[in-house]
Amino acid sequence: MTTIRQLIESSPKRANELFARLVDTSDTAVKTRDRLFSELKDELELQARLEEQHLLPALKKHKETKGLVAEALNDNRETRELLAELERTPKDSEAFGAKVSELQKVFQQHVRDDKKEFLPVVAKALTDEEASAVVEKIEDGKAQLEAAQRAEADERRAQAKREREQAEREQEKREQAEREQADRAQAKREQAEAADAAKGKARADAERNRKEAAAAQTGTSSVARKGDDGAQPQQAASQREERGAAEAEASAMDMVDAGVNVARTVMTASAEGARDLGKALRGTTSQSQEAQPKAETTLAEPSMMELLSEQARHAMQATVAVGSARSLVDVARIQSDFMNGSLERMTQLNARYLAFVRDGIGLRMFPNQRR
Numbered sequence: 001m002t003t004i005r006q007l008i009e010s011s012p013k014r015a016n017e018l019f020a021r022l023v024d025t026s027d028t029a030v031k032t033r034d035r036l037f038s039e040l041k042d043e044l045e046l047q048a049r050l051e052e053q054h055l056l057p058a059l060k061k062h063k064e065t066k067g068l069v070a071e072a073l074n075d076n077r078e079t080r081e082l083l084a085e086l087e088r089t090p091k092d093s094e095a096f097g098a099k100v101s102e103l104q105k106v107f108q109q110h111v112r113d114d115k116k117e118f119l120p121v122v123a124k125a126l127t128d129e130e131a132s133a134v135v136e137k138i139e140d141g142k143a144q145l146e147a148a149q150r151a152e153a154d155e156r157r158a159q160a161k162r163e164r165e166q167a168e169r170e171q172e173k174r175e176q177a178e179r180e181q182a183d184r185a186q187a188k189r190e191q192a193e194a195a196d197a198a199k200g201k202a203r204a205d206a207e208r209n210r211k212e213a214a215a216a217q218t219g220t221s222s223v224a225r226k227g228d229d230g231a232q233p234q235q236a237a238s239q240r241e242e243r244g245a246a247e248a249e250a251s252a253m254d255m256v257d258a259g260v261n262v263a264r265t266v267m268t269a270s271a272e273g274a275r276d277l278g279k280a281l282r283g284t285t286s287q288s289q290e291a292q293p294k295a296e297t298t299l300a301e302p303s304m305m306e307l308l309s310e311q312a313r314h315a316m317q318a319t320v321a322v323g324s325a326r327s328l329v330d331v332a333r334i335q336s337d338f339m340n341g342s343l344e345r346m347t348q349l350n351a352r353y354l355a356f357v358r359d360g361i362g363l364r365m366f367p368n369q370r371r
Contacts, residue, residue, distance in 0.1 A: 004131040007138060008119050012111045015043045019104045023097070033091040037100075041083050044107070046145055048076040054137040055122075062125040068118055075110045082106060216332045307349050314341055 018040040025033050056072060059065035082103040089096045126134070318338040 002135050002139065004126065004135055005119060005123055007135050008114055008122070011047050012107070015040065015047070015107060018043060019100070019107070022100050023104065025097075027092050027094060027097070030091045033096065037086065037091070041087070042149075044079055044083060046142070048079060050138045050141045052076065054134050054141070058126060058130055058134050059122065064125045065121055068121060072118070075113075078106060079103070079110070212327070212329060216327070216329045307345050307352070311342060311345050314338060314345075 018036055022033065022036040022040060025036065051072060056069045059069050082099070086096065086099050086103060089099055123131070315338070318334055321334045
């Protein structure tokens with residue numbers, strides 16, 4: 001068990017360590033000085049308080065030690081005054097270091113006086129029971145204070161941890177908000193880029209459709225002129241192509257409508273012309289049968305009627321196809337096929353008609369015609 005002598009001699013140990021560390025600090029070590037001074041102040045105040053609460057009341061009971069009580073109280077008061085003055089002194093000033101050295105000297109003098117004068121009288125005046133009771137109370141007080149200090153330190157650490165975690169959560173929220181903002185900005189950029197790409201594609205498609213319509217219109221005009229003019233000189237065809245290129249500047253939809261109308265008109269006229277020619281030919285043939293044997297008239301009539309029927313049927317089919325065409329290119333293709341077939345059939349029909357005339361049937365049918 002700790003004795004009264006051991007207690008008094010060991011009490012200054014912690015304070016002396018803190019003094020030595022505090023004296024070695026520089027004027028720029030403000031945080032270190034704050035921490036060490038706070039620990040030193042707590043240690044000196046603890047010693048003074050425990051001494052005043054447990055040791056001095058016991059010394060008052062004995063005549064030999066009553067005078068020591070006043071001296072101890074005076075030393076404690078001087079220590080508290082120096083601590084208060086140090087607490088008011090800026091920690092980054094030279095004055096702070098000087099006052100720490102002054103307090104250290106005062107404290108060490110008190111320690112020497114206690115060992116030389118105070119301790120012998122106390123050890124002699126107090127009985128073993130009284131000394132044991134004083135030591136036990138002082139050690140219990142220190143233990144309670146140390147437990148409180150540990151609890152306070154734990155609470156400070158816990159609070160620091162909570163503050164750190166709160167700061168981390170807030171930082172995470174800020175970073176998340178920044179990421180979301182960046183994602184929204186990226187999404188807007190992508191939408192803008194997609195819109196620009198769609199506009200570019202639409203312009204490209206419109207330009208391609210315009211070019212296709214212009215090319216188809218050129219082909220349609222060329223085919224229509226070919227049907228109207230028959231076999232024309234190359235120079236005339238070239239001029240028609242130049243006019244068609246100029247006409248291609250019109251809008252795509254107007255060209256489609258125009259191409260469809262032209263195709264329907266040409267094909268309808270072709271079909272009606274074939275029907276009219278067939279009626280005339282049948283009428284003429286009927287008249288010729290009265291003046292010409294049947295064997296001669298039937299040589300040319302079937303093939304010519306078949307060609308006329310095929311021409312009318314082809315014209316109707318082409319008209320229906322034009323009505324269901326989806327683009328001007330389709331219209332041009334249908335017209336080209338129709339016009340090529342019509343030219344071929346008209347060539348055959350002319351050949352048969354000439355043969356019909358050469359055989360003499362035509363002269364008898366048309367007495368005023370000369371060779």
